[in-house]
Amino acid sequence: MIKFLTLEHSLVLLHDSQSVFTSDEHWLYPLFELEMFLKESAVPAGEFFLKDKIAGKAAAALIVRLGIRNCFIELLSERAIPIFEQYGVKYAYHQLVEHIQCRTEDLITDKMSMEDTYLFLRKRAGKVQGTTLKINSLIVEIAGKRILDNLNLELERGEQLVVQGENGSGKSTLLRSVLGLNQPLQGSILIGKELVGSMEWRKNRVQTGYLNQETTRNNFPITAAEVVAIGVSGLKISESEREYQVELSMRKTGCFHLHDQLFHQLSGGEKQRVSLARCLCQNARLLLLDEPTSYLDEKGKDELGELLVDLSKNEAPTMLLVSHDSNWTDRLKWHTKILKNGRLW
């Protein structure tokens, strides 16, 4: 028999009837704070008991994702019950309502998988690394030839987009313009709130990570760890902090074992893994990938695909990938646009 009490906190986590974690945040933030707590905890999530003030569909999905098996909700939405029941979470409540006044609950559809829902909620909570990208009426000419013609594009935080197009359609030009390496004739590019080319953008240029084709062919005698450390070249940090960032990034992309190996002796897939670690090391919020599967065999392509999908679910930087390898990009299941006649379709 559960005793109903009015909670003093937004969320309380109990272990053996002892409170081990509390949060007074609002909306879904207590659950995201709990996620951080559980990552550090030695006790499995299933052994805790959760008390939450309000839970709708979104909170239920997060509770399931966190691995909580028992919970008490003061005010529970009926829409949360199918999720708890589908995943075998034992629940109790003080008051049941048809639905709670929360826009997020309406935005979660039945077609969304648990992973999709989780990522959607993280993006909505601003818990993704990604930043926004907004391109307005961009015109770029190279050697007098118009390559991008009044191009418009908008990407939300943590969104991924594949741009396909024929060779010479302007895919690389688009990326180089976002990087500030090509001067536009007209139009503007905003990364977050910073206008590309402005002083603020220059100071914060590291927020854009870049994976180019040339890197794969680079034969400079440099170790994988040194390549990753390039990500923090522009920062004034201690050597120990630098080494920590490098190790963390290499572990995240599963290439720490390549630490001391010469970069140019790695396979194509390993090189891309190291290059992605470099972008993570620089804490890139917008990732631009220029034909990343060039020079990769099928195994390398599969590995890179898995890594990018993982990245889109965890750190979730905003990613803009250009490629003409439609067989491979289709496997990513990302939103796709075609670059033709200087515009995106």
Add this chain to the structure above:
Amino acid sequence: MAYKNFEKRAIMVELFTYPPILKGFIVLILTGFAFPITGVYLLRMNLLPLRFMLMHGAILGGALSLALEVNPFGGTLIVNLLLVLLMTRMSRSLKADPGQLSAFFMVVSISLAFIFIYRFQVPAKDTLSLMWGSLYTLNNIEFIGTLIFSLFLIFFQSIFRHQLRAVFFDADIAKTSGVNEPVFYYAIILITAITVAVAMKLIGALLLDSLLLLPALIASYHAKSYRGMVFWSSFWGGIFASVGFLLSLLLELPASSTIAVFASVVFLILILTKKK
């Protein structure tokens, strides 16, 4: 035989009591360790044609200086700095190949040099003597200037090693990593110009590669990292300079060519014994 060897060693020790020899030795040791760092820059940035432009620029600077009756070392330095600035500016603004522009300036420099030699009746022999170097004729200003520049080079490499590594790896990636790549590019080019001018004064235009390029080339064969590449270049440069200098005294041969021959022999041995 033993007596002869002892006598030779005594003469060698005595030679170091002469200020020009001692000055030459000190400067050669320090530049031997420092200058190969520029060799790494030259190799990585593919600036080999620039080196030829600077050699020809030095002849122009020498001819101009002799015509104006000023210190040829200073003239060489100024002309070389002007040439690299002009070449780099043109290469970046016109998006032209630095190699082609270097070849163009090389031809212009040597043409102008011969015009000056003819017009001002400069003895061509004096101008071309720049090609051979003059290690023992350093005046105090040149001596101190060279030491300061060598130390600066070592500090530059140590302080900006992370940024330089990024620039050498990939210019675009360096920019997106927050490195001010154009500033480092100009700095590298200017440092290269000064190094070439100083190395020409020390061991001559024809032999400066033994101090600049050979150590970096050897290092590139066995270095396992960027840090290793810089370290081994510096190490081999120091070895070539010190051993070559002592051998030149022992064998009574010119210092510059002994250093060059010694460096070449080591290079050859390492190439031939390199595991495939």
